[in-house]
Amino acid sequence: MIGAVLNGEDGPKNAAILYKDNGNIEQYIKRxxxxxxxxxxLRTIAERISPLAKEITDFxxxxxxxxxxTENGVFTPLICFELLDDAFATKTNLKSxxxxxxxxxxxxxxxxxxxxxxxxxxxxxxxxxxxxxxxxTTGYTGFIDxxxxxxxxxxxxDQSATSxxxxxxxxxxxxxKNRNFPELLVTAIFLLTFYRRKRx
Numbered sequence: 074m075i076g077a078v079l080n081g082e083d084g085p086k087n088a089a090i091l092y093k094d095n096g097n098i099e100q101y102i103k104r105x106x107x108x109x110x111x112x113x114x115l116r117t118i119a120e121r122i123s124p125l126a127k128e129i130t131d132f133x134x135x136x137x138x139x140x141x142x143t144e145n146g147v148f149t150p151l152i153c154f155e156l157l158d159d160a161f162a163t164k165t166n167l168k169s170x171x172x173x174x175x176x177x178x179x180x181x182x183x184x185x186x187x188x189x190x191x192x193x194x195x196x197x198x199x200x201x202x203x204x205x206x207x208x209x210t211t212g213y214t215g216f217i218d219x220x221x222x223x224x225x226x227x228x229x230x231d232q233s234a235t236s237x238x239x240x241x242x243x244x245x246x247x248x249x250k251n252r253n254f255p256e257l258l259v260t261a262i263f264l265l266t267f268y269r270r271k272r273x
Contacts, residue, residue: 089150102135107154170241172205178212187212
């Protein structure tokens with residue numbers, strides 16, 4: 074699988090493209106675009122504030138999710154910012170038995186953004202109880218197990234290649250089934266505690 078920018082008449086699109094052994098090609102167009110990175114929100118206002126806004130071309134979001142199937146597993150790719158969106162990532166990962174995220178962190182240089190994104194990937198693996206493969210052009214690339222532990226990791230700006238067998242898991246955790254599960258649990262505990270104190 075590779076990441077690519079596809080240029081069309083309607084504008085550029087951020088894509089994940091899977092080339093399969095049988096010659097078939099599967100494609101996913103990023104749907105959850107990063108504000109200011111891939112499009113300018115409130116463009117009319119932004120162009121009045123800064124003329125530079127006119128020089129930035131908005132990416133075109135995709136309209137459909139994609140489930141990539143291989144001989145050994147099924148996954149729905151997440152591209153860059155999509156990994157950060159709780160509701161989006163949780164819903165997407167329901168269809169996968171392992172997680173895959175690709176990203177390009179070059180724009181952020183040597184800032185902490187790449188490390189932060191990799192840490193979020195560890196949370197995604199833990200909350201879904203699924204192993205993850207995280208691939209970055211310049212950031213941190215690695216494999217994460219279903220408990221959020223880093224199994225293999227390449228350093229930032231390190232040109233290298235790595236491989237590892239991934240365990241598949243179709244189990245759906247409570248948070249996978251209901252993104253609001255933690256909030257509901259805390260609310261239930263608070264109400265139960267309040268009720269018991271009131272009765273006592």
